[in-house]
Amino acid sequence: xxxxxxxxxxxxxxxxxxxxxxxxxxxGQAGPYALLRPLGGGREWEALPQSLRAATPGERLSAxxxxxxxxSFQGVWEPLSPAPPVRDCAACADxxxxxxxxxxxxxxxxxxxxxxxxxxxxxxxxAALLGLRGYPLEPDVSAGAEYETSCTECGAGxxxxxxxAEVEEWQHGxxxxxxxxxxxxxxxxxxxxxxx
Numbered sequence: 001x002x003x004x005x006x007x008x009x010x011x012x013x014x015x016x017x018x019x020x021x022x023x024x025x026x027x028g029q030a031g032p033y034a035l036l037r038p039l040g041g042g043r044e045w046e047a048l049p050q051s052l053r054a055a056t057p058g059e060r061l062s063a064x065x066x067x068x069x070x071x072s073f074q075g076v077w078e079p080l081s082p083a084p085p086v087r088d089c090a091a092c093a094d095x096x097x098x099x100x101x102x103x104x105x106x107x108x109x110x111x112x113x114x115x116x117x118x119x120x121x122x123x124x125x126x127a128a129l130l131g132l133r134g135y136p137l138e139p140d141v142s143a144g145a146e147y148e149t150s151c152t153e154c155g156a157g158x159x160x161x162x163x164x165a166e167v168e169e170w171q172h173g174x175x176x177x178x179x180x181x182x183x184x185x186x187x188x189x190x191x192x193x194x195x196x
Contacts, residue, residue: 009052014039014063016055017047023055023063040067083119086126095121143190153180160188 009026016023017036024036033046085092099114147167150157151174158170175181
């Protein structure tokens with residue numbers, strides 16, 4: 001059994017792994033280990049090839065029911081097809097290249113991140129061209145802007161203030177007390193994401 005597990009099981013054969021007490025699909029060999037994947041998909045795991053055996057009909061049924069229950073509980077997730085870049089848009093081309101590079105490295109997380117950024121860019125800049133629903137940002141008139149400053153020399157800060165004049169007053173006082181004259185200023189405003 002040790003020497004030729006690869007020949008013993010074909011890819012996709014449902015096997016039982018006693019070490020993890022789990023049923024999975026045989027995916028092939030990775031060095032001295034067998035690679036197994038849960039029924040219904042998921043993260044692969046390594047198992048000792050010599051300990052594997054074909055799953056019994058009861059074990060297969062039980063694993064299939066667990067996989068079906070998990071899918072129905074979580075909802076079936078259908079991956080979106082990759083967003084195609086808009087022709088003659090450098091930003092689209094760059095994001096698509098990042099996604100393709102991640103796919104070539106088999107980095108699914110980076111691939112998804114790049115695709116999300118590409119879709120976000122397209123929704124913002126190419127919504128009309130692609131027939132996408134737009135989500136405009138509109139100023140939130142119920143909340144005023146906030147002003148804040150911090151001294152770049154010592155890190156002291158004014159805290160958020162409702163008026164710019166209050167921040168300037170704090171800066172003058174801090175400069176008078178410390179002699180520090182360089183500040184980083186921040187203005188924060190609020191917006192509401194609308195739907196069209």
